[in-house]
Amino acid sequence: MRDFLWGVLAMASVVVAIFFFHYWRVSRDRLFAYFSVAFAAMALDWLGHALLVPLDSVRAEVYLTSSPEIYLVCLFAFVVILVAIIDKNRQVRRR
Amino acid sequence: MSRTHPPAARGGLQPHNESDAGYTSEPLPDEVRALLRERIESYEALEILIALERVRGIGKTAGELSAGLHVTPALVDRAVRNLEAAGLVERRSAVQPQYFYAPPSAELDCAVRALARAYAEQPIPVIKLMSENAIQRMRTGAARAFADAFILRRGKGDG
């Protein structure tokens, strides 16, 4: 069940990433490219959960010791979002 | 080729006296297309920008613009706010607020002059491009609202 839910989350993220990719192509606003990458990374994050976390236990110590690198993908996704926000505001100021 | 009457006085889709009637073989330059796409949202904004560029250094009040271009004051207000947000026009308050042509860079100034020239010589491609941009803006309205939400400092006083 947990793998299934992570799969649903990954799929939803991929769909969102595709929408943002389309918005970027149409509007040429870099913010959408960043968000597309961020949601694609979130999809990878959830995929990583499904692949790496042992099915019978998602307790903290098992989670963190068996697959500590998963959170780096999550970090990447949100750093990209922060970069998107900063970039957008710098674009606006430069106008 | 010099025009003896300013673009603003033509006021609308009147055909040229010249034989080519706006269909030339030259495409609009890239900086003009970018300017129209990114900073000019209405025909009123275009006419006001061109009118102010022509008298650069002299300010016009909303009333003068409205009378000179035969545009209602409400549309003038909306258009100058568009141009102010685009960074092309500056408002200085004297007794009455006056609007000045104030491009932030030499490149934008060149682009505006090229646009004024293009609109005088071949208005139909300019108008066609503006219509296409307007349709595109409508289609991407939600996306633009999303992107604009992330601008931290909102000058419009909303909410």
Next chain:
Amino acid sequence: MAETVYALCGVTSILCAILLLRGWRSGRAPLLLWAGLCFVGLALDNVVTFVDFVLTPPTVDLYWYRTSFALAGMLVLVYGLVRESR
């Protein structure tokens, strides 16, 4: 380290949620509401993950809460994006 990451992700999600919901309240597109709610869901996911890993004992597993919030948020955003594309 992981805890710091989830805290940062939570804070970023909250920021996005605030910006989007503020934009929606200014009378603009419904998409901002759906996206704002998505980031609320993601924020709750990250906050509960932080609580789960840092504050609660190992016998407590908050997986279902985390995942439900994330799922609700993502599905709401997908719904909103599909609606806007009509």
